[in-house]
Amino acid sequence: MTISFLEGSRAIAQTIANIQPDVVSAYPITPQTHIVEDLARFKAEKKADYEYLLAESEAAAASIVLGASAAGARVYTATSSQGLLLMLEVLYNAAGLRLPLVMTVANRAVGAPINIWNDHSDAMAMRDAGWVMLFAENHQEAVDLHVIAYRLAESTNLPVAVNVDGFILTHSHESVIIPDNKTIKKILPDYLPTDGAFLDTKNPTTIGGFFTSEHYWLERKQLDTDLKNALPLISKLYKQWKKILPTPSPVKAKFENGLLEYCGPSHPETLIIAMGSMAGTIKETIKDNKSVGLLKIRSFRPFPDIRQFTTSCKHIAVVEKAMSSGASGPLYAEVGSSLYNYKGVLSDNIVGLGGRDVSLQTIKHIIKSSGKAGIKFW
Amino acid sequence: MLQIRVHGRGGQGVVTTAELIAYAAFKDGYFAQAFPFFGVERSGAPITAFARIDKKTIITREQIYEPNYLIILDSTLINDDVCLKGITPNTKLIINSKDSPETISKLVKRKIKARNILTIPASEIALNYLERNIVNTVVLGAFARLSGTISMNSLKSAITEKLADKGSVQVKKNINAVNAAFKYEEIS
Numbered sequence: 001m002t003i004s005f006l007e008g009s010r011a012i013a014q015t016i017a018n019i020q021p022d023v024v025s026a027y028p029i030t031p032q033t034h035i036v037e038d039l040a041r042f043k044a045e046k047k048a049d050y051e052y053l054l055a056e057s058e059a060a061a062a063s064i065v066l067g068a069s070a071a072g073a074r075v076y077t078a079t080s081s082q083g084l085l086l087m088l089e090v091l092y093n094a095a096g097l098r099l100p101l102v103m104t105v106a107n108r109a110v111g112a113p114i115n116i117w118n119d120h121s122d123a124m125a126m127r128d129a130g131w132v133m134l135f136a137e138n139h140q141e142a143v144d145l146h147v148i149a150y151r152l153a154e155s156t157n158l159p160v161a162v163n164v165d166g167f168i169l170t171h172s173h174e175s176v177i178i179p180d181n182k183t184i185k186k187i188l189p190d191y192l193p194t195d196g197a198f199l200d201t202k203n204p205t206t207i208g209g210f211f212t213s214e215h216y217w218l219e220r221k222q223l224d225t226d227l228k229n230a231l232p233l234i235s236k237l238y239k240q241w242k243k244i245l246p247t248p249s250p251v252k253a254k255f256e257n258g259l260l261e262y263c264g265p266s267h268p269e270t271l272i273i274a275m276g277s278m279a280g281t282i283k284e285t286i287k288d289n290k291s292v293g294l295l296k297i298r299s300f301r302p303f304p305d306i307r308q309f310t311t312s313c314k315h316i317a318v319v320e321k322a323m324s325s326g327a328s329g330p331l332y333a334e335v336g337s338s339l340y341n342y343k344g345v346l347s348d349n350i351v352g353l354g355g356r357d358v359s360l361q362t363i364k365h366i367i368k369s370s371g372k373a374g375i376k377f378w
Numbered sequence: 379m380l381q382i383r384v385h386g387r388g389g390q391g392v393v394t395t396a397e398l399i400a401y402a403a404f405k406d407g408y409f410a411q412a413f414p415f416f417g418v419e420r421s422g423a424p425i426t427a428f429a430r431i432d433k434k435t436i437i438t439r440e441q442i443y444e445p446n447y448l449i450i451l452d453s454t455l456i457n458d459d460v461c462l463k464g465i466t467p468n469t470k471l472i473i474n475s476k477d478s479p480e481t482i483s484k485l486v487k488r489k490i491k492a493r494n495i496l497t498i499p500a501s502e503i504a505l506n507y508l509e510r511n512i513v514n515t516v517v518l519g520a521f522a523r524l525s526g527t528i529s530m531n532s533l534k535s536a537i538t539e540k541l542a543d544k545g546s547v548q549v550k551k552n553i554n555a556v557n558a559a560f561k562y563e564e565i566s
Contacts (some may be wrong), residue, residue, distance in 0.1 A: 005401050005404040005410070006407075007397075007398070070454050116416075138437075157418045167413070167414070167415075167416075168439055170415065170441075171393075171413060171414055172411060172412065172413035173397050173400055173401065173411065173412040173413070174400075174409075174411045174412075174436070175404060175409065175410070175412070248435070250434070250435035250437050251437060278438050278439065280437035280438060280439050281437075281438045281439050281440050283437050284438040355415075356442060358439075358440065359440040359441065359443065360438065362442055
């Protein structure tokens with residue numbers, strides 16, 4: 001497998017083309033645009049044989065892939081920001097109907113004020129929709145997570161969103177290994193939807209029937225149980241995939257299970273918890289620091305158990321690119337809930353809103369102030 | 379690690395400049411990274427792009443605050459605060475201008491020694507070879523000459539690939555422009 005030097009969007013688009021979905025539908029929105037433009041171009045150049053449908057809106061794009069998935073097709077869509085909000089009703093339905101959609105979210109701020117740059121506000125709007133939500137740190141992870149996403153979705157009948165930071169990953173160039181179709185097939189067999197679980201004229205069935213209060217809660221509870229049960233599978237698939245496509249890791253992680261990655265000293269005094277591309281900047285900041293570690297959350301939904309990493313540290317600084325107006329940030333809420341009996345100092349550091357740069361200096365300031373609890377904006 | 383910051387306006391090929399530097403460095407066996415920061419979405423708006431070159435994997439994604447090289451494609455931006463941010467005594471400035479380094483050194487409100495300034499009449503060379511005022515490939519020839527970091531072979535190969543869909547005539551014109559810029563710096 002050769003190392004390419006590609007734009008993040010191109011790396012994702014080539015991976016999707018090699019995964020060979022049956023139906024791709026999207027509506028272009030910055031910063032997702034390059035991904036879907038590339039997929040349209042591959043189709044136009046006859047390098048891919050999926051059906052490509054340019055939708056009239058994101059609500060339509062999501063509905064098209066939902067419908068195609070209900071008919072037993074492997075599907076793909078991608079969006080950002082306001083586009084994701086417009087999809088939202090359909091996203092809840094996709095999870096409730098247990099359809100294995102895969103979607104890239106090129107993470108971008110949500111208006112108003114209007115802003116095209118990166119943060120995680122869009123992703124957090126679909127937090128409770130019942131989707132698996134994975135976050136990539138770099139191009140290679142973005143590629144890997146898309147392959148894993150399809151296998152995971154098709155094994156569990158859960159839709160999966162792969163989050164990549166808009167511009168920071170979608171519009172940056174770096175080296176990456178794109179797996180070919182033969183390599184992908186080692187973990188992702190051809191998609192054969194389960195009999196009776198898709199719309200088939202030869203075998204008529206109903207998807208999305210009416211549930212009264214007697215049964216609705218049971219169906220919703222099942223979705224929650226299945227999401228939580230997906231944790232060990234995500235871990236297993238990640239490990240399996242990295243054996244198939246090993247790529248050099250620039251910073252040796254002390255712990256890696258696909259859901260979580262820990263870098264830093266064995267007993268950190270301060271633990272930073274973060275997601276997405278800023279994990280790289282944080283690793284660079286703390287590389288010579290003997291008292292600070294980074295716990296990177298790759299799977300936000302389902303949310304993994306983080307307790308084993310927090311026993312020795314005095315301070316925990318959650319660093320996140322989203323807020324929940326009127327309360328703490330969404331990641332902080334998860335961490336706080338997991339560590340309800342934690343005795344140290346827990347802080348929430350909201351950074352990078354609307355593309356505000358997360359610099360080494362920002363991280364240094366956060367570390368310095370980690371002895372003080374509370375919600376801080378940087 | 380070598381950090382390069384490129385400034386210019388929408389439509390001048392600022393993003394492509396950073397991308398080509400990084401791609402050429404990748405071809406020379408380095409680890410490289412390039413990324414843009416767009417201003418408002420309209421032609422003519424100031425745009426910044428960044429490139430990093432290193433012997434080991436680059437993991438940071440912060441913007442570049444203290445560039446080793448500052449490339450300015452539009453000389454009207456020279457005294458823009460964003461443009462001059464983080465200049466160190468060692469920062470080397472490459473600017474599209476007919477003026478001498480001494481003149482630029484006097485013009486710029488931040489202290490940059492004339493010996494750290496390289497001026498190139500990129501617009502003139504571009505109009506001559508490309509018949510359009512698109513200066514990014516021209517400036518790359520000057521960068522290759524001054525920095526010695528990226529080889530001309532890799533740069534030309536990167537340009538050939540990047541411009542492939544514009545046709546072989548455009549590729550050839552750009553290669554000629556790059557050669558002219560490289561030679562111009564060699565002579566001066």
